[in-house]
Amino acid sequence: MWKLILRRTLITIPQIILLSVLVFILAQAMPGDALTGLIDPNIDPATIEAMRERLGLNNPWYVQYIDWIKGVLQGDFGQSFRFKMPVSELIGERMINTLWLSLATLILTYLIAIPLGIISGRFNDTWLDRAITGYTYIGFAAPLFIFALVMLFVFGFQLGWFPTSGSVTPGTEPGTFAYFLSKLNHLLLPALSMALITTVSTVQYLRSEIIDTKQKDFIVTARAKGNSETRVYNRHILRNSLLPIAAFFGYEITGLIGGTIFIENIFGYPGMGELFLSSISLRDYSVMTALVLLFGLAAIIGALLSDIILSLVDPRIRIK
Amino acid sequence: MNDVLLNIKNLKTSFRIKDDYYAAVDDVSLTVRKNEVLAIVGESGSGKSAFAFSIMGLHTRAKIEGDIDYKGINLVKASTSQMRKLRGKDMGMIFQDALSALNPLMVVGDQIDEAIFLHNPKSSKSLRKKQVINLLNQVGIPRPEKTYHQYPHELSGGMRQRIVIAMAISNQPELLIADEPTTALDVTIQSQILDLIKELKDTINAGIILITHDLGVVAEMADRVAVMYAGQIVEIADVYTLMENPQHPYTRSLLNSIPTLNDVKEELHVIQGVVPSLQKLPRTGCRFAARIPWIEESSHEASPELHEISPGHFVRCTCYKDFYFPEQAEEERNYVAN
Numbered sequence: 001m002w003k004l005i006l007r008r009t010l011i012t013i014p015q016i017i018l019l020s021v022l023v024f025i026l027a028q029a030m031p032g033d034a035l036t037g038l039i040d041p042n043i044d045p046a047t048i049e050a051m052r053e054r055l056g057l058n059n060p061w062y063v064q065y066i067d068w069i070k071g072v073l074q075g076d077f078g079q080s081f082r083f084k085m086p087v088s089e090l091i092g093e094r095m096i097n098t099l100w101l102s103l104a105t106l107i108l109t110y111l112i113a114i115p116l117g118i119i120s121g122r123f124n125d126t127w128l129d130r131a132i133t134g135y136t137y138i139g140f141a142a143p144l145f146i147f148a149l150v151m152l153f154v155f156g157f158q159l160g161w162f163p164t165s166g167s168v169t170p171g172t173e174p175g176t177f178a179y180f181l182s183k184l185n186h187l188l189l190p191a192l193s194m195a196l197i198t199t200v201s202t203v204q205y206l207r208s209e210i211i212d213t214k215q216k217d218f219i220v221t222a223r224a225k226g227n228s229e230t231r232v233y234n235r236h237i238l239r240n241s242l243l244p245i246a247a248f249f250g251y252e253i254t255g256l257i258g259g260t261i262f263i264e265n266i267f268g269y270p271g272m273g274e275l276f277l278s279s280i281s282l283r284d285y286s287v288m289t290a291l292v293l294l295f296g297l298a299a300i301i302g303a304l305l306s307d308i309i310l311s312l313v314d315p316r317i318r319i320k
Numbered sequence: 321m322n323d324v325l326l327n328i329k330n331l332k333t334s335f336r337i338k339d340d341y342y343a344a345v346d347d348v349s350l351t352v353r354k355n356e357v358l359a360i361v362g363e364s365g366s367g368k369s370a371f372a373f374s375i376m377g378l379h380t381r382a383k384i385e386g387d388i389d390y391k392g393i394n395l396v397k398a399s400t401s402q403m404r405k406l407r408g409k410d411m412g413m414i415f416q417d418a419l420s421a422l423n424p425l426m427v428v429g430d431q432i433d434e435a436i437f438l439h440n441p442k443s444s445k446s447l448r449k450k451q452v453i454n455l456l457n458q459v460g461i462p463r464p465e466k467t468y469h470q471y472p473h474e475l476s477g478g479m480r481q482r483i484v485i486a487m488a489i490s491n492q493p494e495l496l497i498a499d500e501p502t503t504a505l506d507v508t509i510q511s512q513i514l515d516l517i518k519e520l521k522d523t524i525n526a527g528i529i530l531i532t533h534d535l536g537v538v539a540e541m542a543d544r545v546a547v548m549y550a551g552q553i554v555e556i557a558d559v560y561t562l563m564e565n566p567q568h569p570y571t572r573s574l575l576n577s578i579p580t581l582n583d584v585k586e587e588l589h590v591i592q593g594v595v596p597s598l599q600k601l602p603r604t605g606c607r608f609a610a611r612i613p614w615i616e617e618s619s620h621e622a623s624p625e626l627h628e629i630s631p632g633h634f635v636r637c638t639c640y641k642d643f644y645f646p647e648q649a650e651e652e653r654n655y656v657a658n
Contacts, residue, residue, distance in 0.1 A: 216420065217415060217417060217420035217421045218420060218421055218422055218423045218424070220378055220415070220421070221413075221415060221421045221422065221423075221484075221487070222423070222434075223378055223407065224376055224378060224407055224408060224412075224413040224415075224488075225407065225408040225434060225435045225438055225487065226404050226405065226406075226407040226408035226409060226435075226438045226439060227404075227434075227438060228404060229400075235434075236423055239425055240423070240424070240425055243425070313425075314425070315424075315425060315471045315473075316424060316471070316473050
């Protein structure tokens with residue numbers, strides 16, 4: 001068991017190294033560098049060249065990479081050109097907001113997906129199932145950014161139930177209960193909008209798993225033993241169907257990254273996704289590379305989590 | 321007849337295909353006695369398993385008509401809770417493919433434990449564990465304590481089948497239905513499992529319905545044999561009569577298909593065609609007629625019935641009187657010509 005987890009974790013190390021190289025090379029491949037366009041065009045090119053030399057921008061890429069990765073390992077991603085502050089500090093604030101948003105979305109996703117999937121799978125081909133699958137098709141078809149805009153318009157502006165931007169009411173004292181409530185109030189609508197769309201794949205997945213499992217031979221065995229229908233579902237079908245859903249959990253995290261980029265921009269929620277888009281449009285390279293690296297890291301950790309969860313819940317892939 | 325355990329009358333199990341119901345088990349009447357092994361033989365698709373599932377009430381989407389009398393309870397009309405109490409307690413079932421018949425995520429001990437618990441919900445866990453260990457011993461598992469905590473995929477095919485058997489007999493059922501218990505096993509394990517079932521038959525005194533297409537298994541195990549074709553019983557007799565003096569063309573063809581070592585024939589006897597699908601099966605006349613086309617149409621009955629040709633020996637249709645194998649007839653002709 002531990003051997004499997006350890007082995008699987010060790011595999012992520014080369015993945016992470018490769019990711020960092022790729023991110024760095026891509027950033028290098030972009031035209032221009034930190035000095036392009038930043039400096040008054042009247043300055044003598046020789047001075048700029050001297051500056052490049054001093055900053056190490058003329059070194060071969062691998063030397064620059066090693067310089068960069070040294071900093072990254074110490075938590076130093078360089079300076080943001082836009083905010084004139086260390087990238088790590090800038091991201092740190094945003095990361096906590098994004099983590100809360102992702103967590104809320106994940107909880108809501110499963111709160112919606114599990115009951116709907118179970119109902120839909122157990123009573124497949126009834127009107128209830130058709131209603132639920134109908135919803136999932138709409139969810140698949142509706143782009144997240146359109147749906148989120150509609151939600152914002154209806155619940156934020158028309159009904160005024162939720163705040164329309166920000167992550168907390170300005171002036172609230174951090175640490176108080178009111179602060180916590182305000183945070184919750186601000187992330188509820190974006191989290192719900194995202195969950196309602198991202199949950200549909202989990203609903204469909206769970207539904208088809210249940211339909212698949214209930215036709216398995218061991219379900220007949222369970223009935224032949226004298227299990228009641230409820231017990232057959234709770235003890236035999238559900239556990240076997242939830243297994244792939246549990247394994248899907250890690251990949252859900254990867255999906256969230258894409259989701260938060262849209263959602264944070266639409267709801268003006270100060271998280272990593274919002275920072276990412278604005279950094280791209282303002283060519284804030286150091287912030288961008290740091291964010292791409294973090295998103296990639298989250299995806300790798302998500303896959304790692306999936307594999308570990310699967311090995312925990314499925315005895316067939318446990319290694320003794 | 322006091323020793324009758326199960327009395328099945330005019331059982332008809334139909335499945336819905338599109339808008340019509342088609343009978344997979346068509347008007348089957350049978351009795352199963354205490355402490356006897358009744359074998360049901362037939363090709364794939366002849367309705368054997370559908371018949372077994374009907375008795376256990378395991379069909380989820382089928383229309384079942386007729387009567388199955390078990391100790392005064394009509395199983396066809398019994399309520400779900402009544403059936404639930406009988407299933408696993410009075411009636412145990414052994415399945416064909418033990419790997420898929422076991423829950424892959426539960427240790428086998430817990431799966432047997434569940435079978436006991438469901439019918440003795442007040443028993444203590446430790447007592448049940450002892451019972452499970454006993455059962456594992458009884459079915460010949462070498463290290464029951466260790467096996468208890470193993471998952472199905474960690475066991476060999478023979479061991480898994482033993483687990484399935486242990487589960488089926490955990491509440492000393494009076495009726496045991498074995499649905500092709502040895503089909504998925506190799507020959508050496510097959511004979512071990514058959515020996516085990518025989519041994520258990522004597523210890524638990526159950527009536528056993530053995531469903532198989534292996535006539536070797538029938539000869540070894542059965543007391544009585546019912547031959548099924550296209551949802552109907554075509555011949556029923558005790559095992560000696562059936563093996564020595566088979567009458568119905570289908571039974572004779574089945575027995576003729578078994579290769580023997582001292583046979584000089586180079587080719588195996590093959591029954592022409594296949595069992596017709598539910599939708600294509602003609603519901604009138606002799607159902608086997610299409611597969612013995614060289615037999616005159618006038619030999620068949622218009623609506624074939626079971627005829628008792630000697631005490632306890634029933635044969636459907638009259639075509640058995642005129643039946644012959646074409647290759648044998650040819651051999652005879654050649655012999656006469658020479």
